[in-house]
Structures are given as structure tokens and as C-alpha cells.
Amino acid sequence: MNGLIAIPTLQELLNYIVGILTSRTFLEMIIFPGFLNIMLGAAFLVWLERKLIARVQLRIGPLYAGMWGILQPVADGVKLLFKEMIFPELADKKVLILGALALMMLAVAPVVPIPFGEGFVIADMNIGLLYVFAVISLFPTVILLIGWGSNSKYSLLGGLRSMFQQVAYEVPMWLSVLGIVMLTGTLNLTEIVKAQQKVWFIVPEVLGFAVFFTAILAELERIPFDLPEAETELVMGWMTELSGVAFMVGFLAMYTKVYVMSALMTALFLGGWSGPSVIPQPVWFLAKTFLVASVMVIIRGTFPRVRVDILLKAAWGRLLLLALANVFVTAGLIWLGLGGIWKV
Amino acid sequence: MPDPIFLVLSAVVVVSAIAALEARELIYGAVGLAFSLIGVAGIFLLLGEEYLAMFQIAVYVGAVVVLIMFTIMLVRRDSGRPAEEEEPGRLGRAGAFVAGLIALAIAAAMYLVIPYSAEMPILSEISLHDLGRTLASGYALALVILGLLIGATAVGALTLAKIEPEEERGGAA
Amino acid sequence: MEPLSSYLVLSSVLMGIGIYGLVSKRNAIRLLFSVELIVNAANINFAAFARFSNPPIMSGVLIVFYSIAAAAMEAAVGLALILVAFRLNGTIDVRRLNRLKG
Numbered sequence: 001m002n003g004l005i006a007i008p009t010l011q012e013l014l015n016y017i018v019g020i021l022t023s024r025t026f027l028e029m030i031i032f033p034g035f036l037n038i039m040l041g042a043a044f045l046v047w048l049e050r051k052l053i054a055r056v057q058l059r060i061g062p063l064y065a066g067m068w069g070i071l072q073p074v075a076d077g078v079k080l081l082f083k084e085m086i087f088p089e090l091a092d093k094k095v096l097i098l099g100a101l102a103l104m105m106l107a108v109a110p111v112v113p114i115p116f117g118e119g120f121v122i123a124d125m126n127i128g129l130l131y132v133f134a135v136i137s138l139f140p141t142v143i144l145l146i147g148w149g150s151n152s153k154y155s156l157l158g159g160l161r162s163m164f165q166q167v168a169y170e171v172p173m174w175l176s177v178l179g180i181v182m183l184t185g186t187l188n189l190t191e192i193v194k195a196q197q198k199v200w201f202i203v204p205e206v207l208g209f210a211v212f213f214t215a216i217l218a219e220l221e222r223i224p225f226d227l228p229e230a231e232t233e234l235v236m237g238w239m240t241e242l243s244g245v246a247f248m249v250g251f252l253a254m255y256t257k258v259y260v261m262s263a264l265m266t267a268l269f270l271g272g273w274s275g276p277s278v279i280p281q282p283v284w285f286l287a288k289t290f291l292v293a294s295v296m297v298i299i300r301g302t303f304p305r306v307r308v309d310i311l312l313k314a315a316w317g318r319l320l321l322l323a324l325a326n327v328f329v330t331a332g333l334i335w336l337g338l339g340g341i342w343k344v
Numbered sequence: 345m346p347d348p349i350f351l352v353l354s355a356v357v358v359v360s361a362i363a364a365l366e367a368r369e370l371i372y373g374a375v376g377l378a379f380s381l382i383g384v385a386g387i388f389l390l391l392g393e394e395y396l397a398m399f400q401i402a403v404y405v406g407a408v409v410v411l412i413m414f415t416i417m418l419v420r421r422d423s424g425r426p427a428e429e430e431e432p433g434r435l436g437r438a439g440a441f442v443a444g445l446i447a448l449a450i451a452a453a454m455y456l457v458i459p460y461s462a463e464m465p466i467l468s469e470i471s472l473h474d475l476g477r478t479l480a481s482g483y484a485l486a487l488v489i490l491g492l493l494i495g496a497t498a499v500g501a502l503t504l505a506k507i508e509p510e511e512e513r514g515g516a517a
Numbered sequence: 518m519e520p521l522s523s524y525l526v527l528s529s530v531l532m533g534i535g536i537y538g539l540v541s542k543r544n545a546i547r548l549l550f551s552v553e554l555i556v557n558a559a560n561i562n563f564a565a566f567a568r569f570s571n572p573p574i575m576s577g578v579l580i581v582f583y584s585i586a587a588a589a590m591e592a593a594v595g596l597a598l599i600l601v602a603f604r605l606n607g608t609i610d611v612r613r614l615n616r617l618k619g
Contacts, residue, residue, distance in 0.1 A: 095371075125394075126394070126472070127394050127395055127398055127472070130395065130398045130399075130402075131398055133398075133402060134398040134399075134401040134402040134406065135401075137401070137402045137405075137406030137407070138401070138405060138406055140406070140410050141378060141405065141406070141409055141410055141413065144410060144413050144414065144417075145371070145375065145413070148371060148413070148417055149371075156417075160414075160417075163410060163414070167407070167410065170406075185473075186472075187472065350523060354523075354527045354530075357527065357531060358527075358530055358531065358534065361531060361534045361535075361554050362534060364550050364554075365534070365537070365538040365542065365547060365550060365551065370544065370546055370547075373546075373547065373550060374550075377550050377553065377554075380554065380557070381553075381557065384557045384560070384561060387524070387527070387561055387564075388561075388564055388581075391524070391564050391565060391568045392568060393564055393568065393578055393581075396564060396578060396581055396582065399582060399585060400560075400585055403585050403586065403589050404553075404557075404585060404588075404589065407589060408553070408588070408589050408592045408593075411592060411593060411596055412546065412549065412550075412592070412596065415546065415596040415599060415600060416546060418600060418603075419546070419599065419600065419603040419609055437541075438540070438541075439536070439537050439539075439540030439541035440537050440541065442536065442540065443533040443534070443535075443536040443537035443540070444533060444537075446529070446532070446533055446536060447529045447530050447532065447533030450525070450526075450529035450532075451525075451526045451529050451530070454522040454525045454526055454529070474575065475575070475578065475579070478575050478579065479579065483576075483579060486579075486583065490583060490586055490587070493587065493590060494586065494590055497590040497591075497593060497594050498590075498593070500594055500597070501593045501594050501596075501597040502597075504594070504597040504598060504600070504601050505597040505600050505601065
């Protein structure tokens with residue numbers, strides 16, 4: 001058998017590692033549009049949400065930490081870092097901590113194929129859209145684990161409700177982007193953005209955008225779909241028993257999800273980095289992303305919570321049918337010969 | 345030299361599979377199964393079938409594992425664990441022996457029969473378009489049957505798991 | 518690149534683990550785990566052979582799609598059966614679920 005493993009020399013190993021560390025992909029992964037970008041974006045979103053919600057509710061919001069309270073997320077983070085992690089006695093500490101970490105990893109993962117500018121993409125995947133949806137479908141697993149591992153009624157109920165909601169709203173989410181895939185014939189997010197240079201996809205796909213936006217709101221567990229978190233009923237839902245660093249990671253994961261999903265929506269429907277080239281492309285992308293996130297925040301301040309039976313009926317009944325209707329509308333558009341506008 | 349990525353992935357698959365079966369808590373077993381299935385998706389990626397890998401993650405890990413975990417949470421007796429797993433008895437040892445024999449036989453056959461130099465041909469991409477076209481044209485009947493099968497199993501599973509109203513009334517009385 | 522035999526060895530090892538689980542476990546849900554492992558082993562096998570042929574066989578990949586979908590459905594029905602069995606018997610130990618009636 002000639003299957004001997006050749007052990008690389010130390011020199012080769014060091015060269016290999018240095019090669020990886022200085023490669024463009026790695027730098028992109030860490031700085032932009034990767035880790036640093038997401039962390040700053042999520043922290044900024046925490047501040048943005050609290051300020052905007054405050055204004056909607058005729059308050060002022062964070063004021064004291066730095067100018068306009070911009071350092072409020074930092075203050076929160078530092079406070080949570082110094083808190084003791086208290087878990088219930090019978091709760092499974094490993095599952096809770098690892099679950100929070102897994103949640104953060106899954107929240108960051110969808111950013112890989114999203115293009116923040118021409119060439120500013122970590123990995124230009126040919127199946128980028130499918131990869132994003134596959135990662136999103138992993139959320140319910142982790143949430144169920146955290147809810148069960150907390151060994152507390154509130155958490156378990158919250159986890160189950162959250163799982164039901166997220167699994168139910170995945171289906172309209174998948175179907176609503178079918179129209180875009182039909183128009184461009186590719187799952188590559190860079191190609192999808194490039195196809196929108198003349199007309200953004202929100203124009204022919206209004207229905208799809210509406211369904212996608214609603215489904216994303218439900219996936220992110222934001223009001224009006226925040227039943228799993230129902231602050232007046234379930235304390236904090238499945239995150240009840242997390243504390244200290246674990247809570248900070250879980251909390252940040254929630255806002256990271258908002259940021260990444262807003263970026264996805266920008267890439268899919270709002271033309272990505274298209275815009276007059278006076279301003280560089282990534283700035284356009286970020287501006288549109290924060291616009292979408294602000295709309296989500298303002299919706300939070302405006303709508304009441306959806307009842308649980310309406311929640312599931314809406315997902316499986318109405319939204320599904322609307323997404324299918326969107327597919328038919330797109331098919332009609334292509335049949336009428338208008339599909340050429342978006343042909344890459 | 346065996347590809348290190350392949351070694352790592354197959355280690356993940358095998359170790360998680362064993363952990364899934366031998367873990368004391370069922371939920372840990374489900375987590376082990378999830379890792380094993382993600383490892384299998386990685387193997388599909390190594391084989392150059394990215395679409396298949398994403399499908400595996402989305403369907404298996406995203407849906408089946410969730411179903412399994414949910415069921416595990418529902419079948420708990422008041423004491424906690426539904427069935428005690430003891431040391432594998434006679435049957436367990438015999439099972440391990442038979443399984444090991446089968447695996448060893450197949451592995452030996454692989455090394456002896458298939459020439460070792462059966463390298464992977466240059467990755468000619470199975471493009472998404474070809475896949476879709478084949479599915480829609482050549483295998484359309486299979487697709488329709490799959491759809492009907494999915495519908496039938498969904499209805500069947502729901503009917504099975506439904507709590508009959510007579511049961512509830514009987515329990516309350 | 519990895520030769521074909523490595524993938525087949527992995528597939529057979531996974532199959533061995535699945536068969537071991539199927540034969541020696543008493544918990545119905547662990548049996549379901551084992552069945553899923555066996556199905557995955559077969560899927561790896563299909564995918565490896567489909568890729569290593571020249572030109573790559575399309576139907577091998579499509580069979581794996583089909584198999585993943587069918588296995589998901591079978592898991593759903595199997596879990597529903599386990600739920601019903603638990604409700605009627607209070608246990609999911611397969612050594613005690615050996616009566617056909619009620």
C-alpha cells in the first residue's frame with residue numbers, strides 16, 4: 001500500500017500558513033466585507049435601533065455614552081463581559097454556551113457570497129443564494145437546542161415557538177426569490193447584482209419583495225413577529241437563561257442577523273452597489289443596507305404583535321400563495337418578452 | 345498522500361456517527377447526527393457537487409434533524425429518559441462484529457480490486473443548467489411522483505400524529 | 518485528488534456503523550439515526566461513482582437528490598409512528614413494542 005502520509009516540514013507549513021494569512025480572501029474575510037464590517041455594522045445597528053425606536057416613541061434614546069449615545073453598544077458589551085454567567089442548576093452549560101457560539105457563527109456565515117461592491121466579495125459562489133438559504137435553515141436547530149438545554153419552561157416554550165415560526169417562514173422566503181432566479185438564470189449573487197444595473201429587481205418583483213421582507217422579519221424574530229420573545233409573556237423566550245458573555249453573544253447574533261439579512265435584501269432587490277459612481281460602490285451598498293434596516297426598526301415601533309395562530313396560518317397559507325403568484329407574474333413578464341432587461 | 349481535508353471530513357463523519365449512537369442523552373445523539381450529516385455534505389463538496397451539498401444541509405440538517413429533536417422532546421417520560429440504554433448485550437456485540445466484518449470486507453475489496461490509480465478525472469462541471477434541464481425533461485415523471493410522494497407522506501404523518509378528539513374526552517373523563 | 522477507493526471505504530465504514538446501530542440499539546429513535554446513517558453512506562457511494570465516471574453520470578447525482586428527499590419524508594413518517602407508539606405504550610423501547618394489537 002503506497003498510502004504513506006508525507007509529513008510536511010516546518011518551513012513548508014509556515015509558508016503555507018503565511019500564504020493563507022496574506023491572501024486577499026483572508027483579508028476580505030477579516031476586514032471588509034467580513035468580520036470587522038459585520039461587528040461594526042451590528043454594533044451600529046444596536047445604536048440605530050434604540051435611537052430610532054426612541055424617536056418613534058417620542059423619546060430621546062441613548063444620550064450619555066459618547067456623542068449622541070453612539071458608544072452605547074460598547075458600554076453594553078463591556079457591562080455584559082464583566083457579568084457572571086449564571087445558569088440554572090440543571091441546565092446544560094455546554095449546550096448553552098456552545099449554542100450561543102454556534103448562533104453567532106451561523107449569523108455571520110451568510111455574508112460570504114454577498115457582494116459589497118464589484119470584487120468585494122469573500123467567495124464568489126456559483127450557488128451563493130442557495131448557500132445563504134441553507135445556512136438560514138440551520139437556525140431552528142440551534143435555537144431548539146438552546147431552548148431545551150435551558151431546562152426552564154419559558155425557554156423551552158420560546159424555543160419551540162421560535163422553531164415553528166422560523167421553519168414555517170422559510171418556505172415563502174425560498175419561493176419569493178424564485179422570480180429573481182427565473183429572470184437571471186443564476187444563483188450567483190454577484191451576477192444577480194450585475195443584472196440589476198438598469199432596473200432594480202424591486203420593480204418587477206414587488207410581490208416577491210413584500211413576501212421576502214415579511215418572511216425575513218419573521219426569521220429574525222422582529223416585531224411584529226416576536227412571539228418567541230414576547231417580553232410580556234415569556235421573559236426573553238429561548239434566550240432567558242443565557243447570561244453574561246453568552247447573552248452578549250446571543251444578543252449580538254440577533255443584530256448580526258439583521259445586518260446580514262438587510263445586506264442580502266439589498267443585493268437581491270435593491271440593486272446592490274448600483275448608483276452614480278460619484279460615491280464608491282461599497283458606500284452605496286452600505287447606505288441601502290442601513291436604509292432597509294431602518295425600515296425594519298421603524299416597523300418595530302409601529303405594529304402590534306401577531307397572534308400565534310395568525311402567524312402560522314399566514315406563513316403556510318397567504319404568504320406561500322403570494323410567493324407562488326409572484327412566480328406566475330414573473331413567468332408572465334418573461335413570456336411577454338420583458339425578460340431581456342435583466343439578462344446578464 | 346491522502347488529502348488532509350478528506351481525512352478531517354471523514355473523521356468528523358465517522359466520529360460523530362459513533363457519538364450519535366453511543367451518547368447517553370438522545371439530544372446529544374441528535375447533535376452528533378447533525379455534525380455527521382454536515383460532514384457528509386462536506387464530502388459532497390469535495391466531490392465537486394456543491395448543489396448537492398447545499399441541498400443536503402438544507403434538507404437533512406435543516407429539517408430532518410429539527411424533526412428528530414422535536415420528537416425527542418415529546419417522547420419523554422416523567423422520569424426523564426424514555427428507555428435506558430444498557431451495555432450492549434449479546435446482540436450488540438454480535439451486531440458490532442457483523443458490521444465490522446461487512447465494512448472490512450468491502451474495504452478490502454476496494455483496495456484489492458479497484459486499481460489504486462483510479463484518480464478523479466478533471467472536474468468537468470455538472471452545471472446547474474444541465475441538472476435543471478435533465479430534471480425537467482428526462483426525469484419529469486420522477487419529479488412529479490416525488491411531489492405526490494411528499495404530499496402523501498405529509499398527509500400520512502399528520503394523520504398519524506393527530507390526537508383524536510375521543511382520546512381527549514376519554515382522558516378528561 | 519483523492520482516489521475513488523477512499524470514498525468507498527468511508528461509505529462502507531459509515532454503513533458498518535449504521536448496521537451496528539440498527540442491530541444493537543433498543544431506542545426507536547436511535548434506530549432512526551442508524552437508518553439515516555445507512556442512507557447517507559449509500560448517498561456518498563452514489564455520488565462518488567457518479568463523479569468518477571468519465572463523463573460524470575448525471576443520473577447518479579439526481580438519484581442522490583431523490584434519496585435525500587425520500588429519506589426526509591421517511592423520517593417524518595417514522596417519527597410520527599414513534600410518537601403514536603409512545604402515546605399508546607408509554608415507551609419507545611423496541612423490545613417492548615412487539616405486539617400488533619393496540
